[in-house]
Amino acid sequence: MSVQTQATITQKESITPAWWRLSLSVPDLPSAPLPGQFLLARCADPFHCYLRRPLFPTGADQERIDLLLRPASDPGLAWLATRRPGDSLDLIGPVGNGFLPEREIRNLLLISDDQRPGPLLGQLQRAISAGISVTLVLGGSRAAAIYPVKELPPVVEVQVATLDGSLGYRGPVSDLLPDLLLWADAAWAVGTTGLYRTLMSQIAQVRLGLQPGFGYVLLMDQPFACGLGACLGCAIQTGSGLKSVCVDGPVFDLAELQV
Secondary structure, eight states: OOEEEEEEEEEEEEEETTEEEEEEEOTTOSSOOOBTBEEEEOOSOTTTOOSOEEEOEEEEOSSEEEEEEOGGGOHHHHHHHTOOTTOEEEEEEEESBOOOOOTTOSEEEEEEOSSOOHHHHHHHHHHHHTTOEEEEEEEESSGGGSOOGGGSOTTSEEEEEETTSSSSEESOGGGGHHHHHHHOSEEEEESOHHHHHHHHHHHHHHTTSOOTTTEEEEOOOSOOSSSSSOSOTTEEEETTEEEEHHHHOBEEEGGGBOO
């Protein structure tokens, strides 16, 4: 169940020049957002940012939410990054369906070629607490686009790929995946449509078929206008018919998607 509520910024921290972390006090949420669920935030006024912005927590309980921001890419997020402790935010949430519980998973592969890895960080913490071995693979155009590895728990194996070779492997993040897909019991990704297409092909080749329940991906690029599935602005075609990303997702089984 989603509610509209007011949150208060309790902490603001610059991780690097490109990344910010915000902590919010949200005492009136009906439940803590699961990794992959999101909140719709009113950023600035409707004349400058008409649509609410989806915010994916990196960690949450029922009264506290942590957010990771890379504001340069969006005017609404840039406005949010200027807020200070004590400021209020108008939120709707939690919205959507997140990643599934880690039942019968021993080795979890988390993948991102995107500059919004926040949902994976929340999932990473949950998997560590469950005693699961986690490998996190991050990709980007250059080192500055990569979430700071020093911020990650040392128990997590991290592999990095940059297109310009400024950090880790030189090339696309998908080049690192074939061996890891053999190792993993599940592969969950947050990234671009191009990554999802490649991941689908690699899983089918390496594991002799893409079976339901192995790969889950989060769709972040649709306009989440209402958060209710009513406007159909985020509707996509899947193997089981038309789905609204905001309420039926945003996490989907890769075997169900037509990317």
